[in-house]
Amino acid sequence: MNDDAGALDPELISFRSAAASVLMSVDFTAATLTALRHRVQAAVRGAGLAGDEGYEFVLAVHELATNAVRHGGGHGHLELRRQDDVLICEISDHGAATGSLPVRLPAADVVGGRGLWLAHQLSEGLLLTRGPHGVTATVTACLNPAER
Template sequence: MTNASPRVPRTVVPIESSLLIAEAFDRAQVTELRHSVTSCAHAAGLTGQRLDDFVLAVNELITNAVRHGGGKGSLRLWRQEGELVCEVADHGNGISTGWLDDRARPAPDTAGGWGLWLARELSDTMEVVTGEDGTTVRIGAAVASTERVGRHRAE
């Protein structure tokens, strides 16, 4: 979902969700935050390549917030039934519609422009809300339900 509205809504995490991380960050916290996301995503049920892909997608979003969104941002990570969701928000000037609408893979020799493309490719869902007051990107990855994970381990 792309919405060029001037106000960036802040997330309301559904009651049935489990909030894992809610943290503001700047350049100094990027590495530590990536490690926290890795630990929480693993505990929530992502493993192997799915875990690596999700963490890389999140890393691209937090790096974009620092580079293009005013130098800082906020991250929320939560688990809801069947899905791990991460939302990264910043207070930059927004993303142009042309940039958001271009879903083509960047040219291999392109130095920038990979972040949103990678996040979209490496997650199951992606929504972007952007405007003059900032950008919020939400990605999701399907995970097995808690009950199912527990039964699978017991088998």
């Protein structure tokens, strides 16, 4: 085993790179969720993701932003980037990142608890990162869905 066996290439584990362009970076609260959704929708459409794919990505982002408000301290931060032909949206909050982060469909008789599951279903990918200051949820969408 060599010395680099445990090292991870930062480019492989990060969605950030010099080629990524920030389309939007904004703090939000419960009072601004509707306006945030409209801004995300305009930015996503402007980036070239329209139709059902655009609608589903915006809905995934909205679910995650709502979760940040409900479970993450009442506010959060959203950053939407474009890297090549991929949209990347990170939603961060300052919630007490304890317990599990269920990305499964709860029983039909359970009220709520579907936000992460919906975000996962409606996007190309969902990554949840728990840190000392809260949780970051990252969703992605391919701008050329027919070429997946």
